[in-house]
Amino acid sequence: TGSTLKVTPALPAALSGAGTAAAAGPDSNTPSAAAAGWTLEIHTGEPAPVTGARLLTGTRLDAEFPPHEFRLATTLATNALLENQGAEVAFWVTQGFRDLLTIGDQRRADLFARQHHRDRPLHHHTVEVEERLDARGNVLTPFDPATLMPIAAQLVRRGVRTAAVALAHSYLNPAHEQAVGRVLRAAGFTSITLSAELSPLIRLLPRARTAVVNAALAPVMDAFVEKVRACLGPAARTFFCLTSAGGLEEPETFRARDSLLSGPAGGVAGCAAAARRAGFSRILTLDMGGTSTDVARWEGDFLYQFEQRLGQSVILAPSLRIETVAAGGGSICDVAPTGLTVGPRSAGADPGPACYGRGGPLTLTDVNLLLGRLDPGKAGIPLSRPPALAALETLKHKMTDHGLPVPADDATLLHGLLKIAVGRMAEAVRSISVRDGVDPAGCTLVAFGGAGPQHACAIADQLGIPQILVPRDAGLLSASGAAAALPERFAERQMLQPLADAVLNLPPVVAELEAGALHSLNHPAGQIRRRLAEVRLQGQDTSLTLDFAEPGGLAPAFAEEFQKLYGYPPPPHRPLELVSLRVIASPPAPEEAAEVFPETSDLSIPPTASGPHLLQDAFSTLIIDPGWSARQGSQGSWLLARISGKAGSGTDSALAPSPAAFDSPAPAPAPAPASASAPAAPTPPQQQQPAPVETESEAATAELFRCRFQGLVDAMGELLRRTAVSTNVKERLDYSCALLDADGRLLVNAPHIPVHLGALGKCVRRSVAVLPPRPGDVLVTNDPACGGSHLPDVTVICPVFAPSGILLGYTANRAHHAEIGGITPGSMPAFARNLAEEGVVLPPMHLVKAGVSCENEVAHRLTGAPFPTRALADNLADLRAQTAAARHGAAALLELCQAHGEETLRARLGQLTAQARRALARTLETAPLTDARAVEALDDGTPIAVSLTKSGGRLTVDFTGSGAVHPGNRNATPAVVRSAVLYVLRLWTGEPIPLNEGFLDLVDLVLPPGFLNPDFAADPAHSPAVVGGNVETSQRVVDTLLHALRLEAGSQGTMNNVIFGNASFGHYETVCGGSGAGPGYAGTDAVHTHMTNTAITDMEILERRYPVRLEEFSIRPHSGGAGAFPGGRGAVRRYHFRAPLTVSLLTEHRLTPPIGLVGGGPGACGGQWLTLPDGARQDLPGTVTLAVEAGTTLHLHTPGGGGWGAGGPGSASPEI
Known part of the structure; x- marks a missing residue:
């Protein structure tokens, strides 16, 4: 659409000529001439950037532009993505994966929502392509073009012209994708995105998502860019588009996916230019606008990321590392x-x-x-x-x-x-610096955007940042950043090779990449600006990005960066893997005049004056707080410095005078910036006196502390994810982190896995009762008798002591180790008869004692059991990662203690449980709890009985009538049952409150001896097995509680545990199913429910690492319960084993279906069977361990959710 301007009172001379105008005034709808009071709407028929260029250059609508260079940055693609306004896309994917983009990684977005929302898909049609490559890129099933041509032609006849193609392992061999592209082009498709051409990187899901995003946006973006270019005509000597990586590309090579973060990237590019002029090499950027705040870091060059999330879309593309927090002027x-x-x-x-x-x-x-x-x-x-x-x-x-x-x-x-x-913005700045081992106090804060400078002093005070740079064009820096950006090209190659082997052959690979980047850049002054390598510990998922000059320096550079980030050296005997190589080509940056900041000034603000002062122009506002001085530079920027000995108190003091002060006359304007094209710096008002200091707002202060505590545990979780070795942690995200008070009560958690969270408090209390905490200690345990869940879930506990020696609380985390011993690989045997057969039991013991490592003692325990661990090195590496995460949280808590004092901190910690207690009290006041009881049964008939009654403002949850100690592994520890109760109470209240043990303050939990409260002997060989109690019984307990409360129909009620391996490896995953429907909403298809929320391993990584081929992962038809609101459908997952393996399954709802409520029908039972190498079918029970031959296929069908309400649609079919 053309741009529209509303102008009062007259048409700008620059826009005279062609175009249309509509006018309205006080006396007539059709005036003959514009006068005061009239508003003119001018429709130029040109895109807004072109109209802006006409205004800037004074070019009439009927005149050609003067010769110029044009640089375009636009949010057009971003807005189209967020509003789902892209083209109609047909998605072509390998057969068996039609629901790839719907299922995603199977996690639900909101852990505590009963109704799960997914973004509307960007594609409108899905076509499965009959073809297959193996994990090395070899053809298994050839592609026959004749199979697709009729489908493609039919779509074209219906008006579909846009396609995204993503085939399994095409990053290794793009031949099939290219062949599909040729078929589509011949059929009449005009816009085709091939995933391997766009992002030749391993992982089918993000590659497919990226292809669909690009396909949806390409026609919109290409048409817009072409229209701008046509309107500018030949006068545009150069035409560049700004990318999310802060560089420039010509329209011919510019991709829609590369524009999505170009706005924030332009701001960082502008900050980098301002920092270079001012002589700063380490900066943190703060861009605050109307809806959000973007923060980034720059250290002489840009920091990149190659995967970013926008909404629920994950996009593989180079971009600047920018963090966004939803805090802006609006x-x-x-x-x-x-x-x-x-x-x-x-x-x-x-x-x-x-x-x-x-x-x-x-x-x-x-x-x-x-x-x-x-x-x-x-x-x-x-x-x-x-x-x-x-x-x-x-x-x-x-x-x-x-x-x-x-x-x-x-x-x-x-x-x-x-x-x-201010606290939320400071937390974002802290996140992007501290997590990378960078002290914010060693950086300069560069503030820009409409409101960034307005809050910069307060944020700097919170982070200890000593100086702030406000560029001369702070309100327009994202635009001026486009002027400072350089043309650049990335060239990349996936390597996935042991570093020791790869370095010998790297020089020719690097030379080839450099030649390709320079050729694509096509610039006479082009040069290789950077060489980047992604390196990781073999077996890890998270890599470190390293600049390198020579390949031989990569290993020592990795060790140095690892130590800096995580606080301990990498395991010395663990090989390194080279993941990828990238080179960046660009011309050199032009020389710019340095900006100087004189010590003296004739401005009305003395260099050492105390604030407050307000400086404002039409585009930005700068507040100089008390305790800060300001100097204006030679090019119009402002440099603020904290006055020595007068640390500002940020927002603890009044930051500006009363509004009446603005009635005073303004002083003479400040000197104009050196650049005539840049907007003038804001002019300072007369000196003003600070208002009286405020009294604390209790509600606001409480929220500030809550945010800091939440940020603390979130940072712990992120550090653990990045440093752990186990696939279960780094990819499946099977871990949780928490902050507990000095009594060991759960206060704040990073909401990861619900089955972990309610158990952590009891685990900490039991552990410190055995080993009283001392400064410098770190404890470890997985003992179910001491609050553990099952043996692979290992808990690390770090007591936190104030400088006075007072115990402040604990940081703790629980992570699922891929291997902890036992009678089968993966440590989740289906038929263990006792705890010893499930793995190694770690009673509470020191991992670190008074600062001294006890790793050898832990290693001895892990290898000295009757069924020892098969992966000691991985266990120890994960324990180091857990220790680093717990210590990181402890250090953050100590920082808060030093800032606010011991008594204040302990009081604020104690307040956190009160919110949860009040929430449950409000629910108890209004809930009738009439006949709140239910009995359900495991597939083997073991009953789960529960009743809920309230009296005197308290709730009794009574499991009397539940089964005796289970002869198999379905025994659940009291800690696991507490987790289930805590989770359901959080759902019942429906309030967005952090999950903590305050929910249990008003609860009396009755757990008679039995399989929900088994007795554990000192000898694991005489203790009951528990692995199924953690993963299966916990799910069934939740559904029984929800049944009793009539909150929601039964969900799939299982985690569908699949474990396979041999003597050298074990792989474990849980598989999604249907969620139950509820009052006013249908269930969700193929999603993880209730007590778990782990991601599933991408099929390309699964096949590359293990001797298995995934043949299908899709939504199971006709499996949701019937009802006015039908239950969600389950999933189909089909594995083909390429080697002899041991396979275990732990599942429920194979014999009894998930219930429907209020007249709704049950969901379909799950099922599983084998297709043997000779083609015969072998049905399997829900719990089984067996050896399979190479060539065997496992078919897994997961349960659907129950329906809600009589009548309406439904599709549950119990047949497999």
Whole structure:
């Protein structure tokens, strides 16, 4: 569409000529001439960037542009993706994987949602292609073009012209994808994206997602770029598009997927240019706009990532490493069960903040306006205080309704809201620096965007950053970054080779990549700017990106970076793997004049003055806080420095005077920037005195601490994921991290795996009762008698002591080790008769004692059991990763203690459980709990009986009537049952509160002796087996509780555990199924439910690592329960084993179906069978361990969910 301008009172001379205009005025709808009071809408018929160029160059609509260079950065593709406004796409995928993009990695987005939402798919049609390659790229099933031509022709007749093609292992051999592309082109498709051509990297799922995203956006983006180019005509001597990597590409090679993060990338490029001019080499960037804040790091060159997430789409493409937090000027200030919130919801542009006068809610912009931190007279649009004040009153009423204390004066509340926003932004900056081993205090903060400079001092104070650079064109830096960007080309190659072998042959590979990059760049001054290698420990998924000059330096560079990031050296005897190589070609950056910041100035702000000061132009606002000085540079930028001995208190003090101060006359403007094309720097007002210091807002302070505690455990989880060796941790994400108080009560968790979380508190309490904590200790255990779940789940506990010696609390994590011994590989035997047969039991013991490693003692225990571990090196590597994560959390807690004091910290920790306790109390007040009881049974008939009753404000959960100790492995420890109860209580309350043991404060749990409370002997050989209790019984307990509460029909009620391996390896995965329907919503197909949420290994990685071929992973037809709201459908997963292996299955709902409720039908039972090498079928029970021959195929069909309500659609069929 053409651009539209509303102009009052007259048409700009630059736009005279061609075009159309519509005008409206006070007396006539068709005026003969524009006059004061008239508004003209001008439709140019040209894209907005072209109209902008005409305004800048003074070019009439009927005139040609003067010679120029044009650089385009646009959010067009990003908006089209988020709004699902792309082209109609046909997706072509290897046979057996038609539902690849729907199932994804099988995880649900919200751990505690009963109704699971998936993004609408970007593709509209799916076609399975009969072809197959093996994990080395060899052809197993040839592709026959004749099979596709009729389908392609039919789609073209229906108007479909856009295709995305993603075939298994095409990154190794693209021949089949190319052949499909030729068929589609011959049939009439005009836009075709081939996954291996776009991203020749292992992992089918993200490669397919990237191909579909690019395909959906390519016609939209290509048409837009071509229209801009045509409108500019031959006067555009060069035409470049800005990419997400901060570089420039010509339209001929520009891909739609490369534009998605080009806006934020332009800002970082502008920051880099400003930092170079000012002489800074280590910066953290802060870009705050209307809806979000972007942060990044730059250290003399860009930091890249090669996979990014936008919405639920994962895109493989080079981009700058940018973190985004949903905190911007439009972030809504509201009340939630946890307290006051700022974001993540935004008021957007319409209705916008309350001060826009269009009925919007209170936002951060309103907060700044009411605090006098924004000059309405200099804003680009009218801002009004009365509607902002009215919105503030509405918030205060909501606080009263939620029982939150309302401060006596508005300023206190406003400052509290401001502190929350600043805290969230500071956490994002901390995340991108501290997690990489970088101290923020050693960096300069570069603030830009409309509101970045407005909050920079407060953020810098929180992070200890000593100086801030505000570029001269801070409000327009994303645009000026496009001017500073350079043409560049990436060339990459997947290697996946042992580093020791690869280095011998790297020089010719690197030379070939460099030649390709330079040829593609096609620039006379082109040079290789960087060489990047991704290296990892063999068996790990997470790699480190290393700059290198010579291949021989990669191994020592890896060791140095590993130590810097994780605090311990890499395992000395573990080989390294070279994952990929990349080279970047670009011309050298042009020389720029340095910007200097004189010590003296004739500006109205002395170099050593205390704030506050407000500097504002039409595009950005800068607040200089108390304790900071400011100097303007020779090119118009501002350099702020913390005054020695006067550390600012950030948002703890009033940051600007009252609005009346803006009525005073402004001083003379500051000197213009050196660049005539850049907007002028904001002009400083007269010196102003700070307002009185605020009184604390209790609600805001509580929310600040909650956010910091949550950030602490989130960072622990991210560190553990990146450093662990086990596939279960790094790919399946089968781990959890938590913060506990000094009594060992669970307070905050990173919501990973629910079955872990409720058990961690009991595990910590039992462990420290055995081994009282001391400074420098780290404990380890997996003992079910001490709060463990099953033996592969190993818990690491780190006590945290204040400098005074007082115990503050504990950080802990639990991770599923791929191997811990036992009678079968993978340590999950289907028919273990006792605990010893399931693996090695680690009673609570020291992993580190008073700072001294006890790893040898742990190793002795792991190898000295009757059925020892088969992978000691991996166990020890994962324990080191768990220790590093726990210590990282402990260090963050100590940092909080030093900042706020021991008593304050302990009091704030104690407040966290109160929120959960109040939430359950509110639910108990309103829930009738009439006949809240249910009895369900395992497939072998073992009953699970539960009743829930309330009395005197307390809830009794009674499992009397449940089965006796199980002769097999379905015994669940009390810790696992507590986890299930805690999870269901969180679902029942329906409030977005962190899962902690406060939910159990009002609960009396009755667990009679039996399979939900078995007795454990000192000798594991005389203790009951528990592996199935953790993964299967826990699911059935949850469904029984939900049945008793009538909250939701039965979900698949199993984790569908599949374990296969031999003496050299073991692989374990859990498989999704259908979720149960509930009141007002249908179940979800093929998703992980309730007590688990692990990702499933990508089929290409699975096949490369193990002797197995995955032949199908799809949604199982006709398996959801019938009902007004049908249950979700299960999944089909088919494995072909290429070597003799031992296979174990642990499953439920093979004989009894998931129940429907309120008249809804049951979901279909699951089933499994083998196709033997001779073609015969062998049916299997739900629990089995057996040896299979090479050439055997395992068929796994998972259960569907139950339906809700009588009538309506439904499809459950119990037949397999």
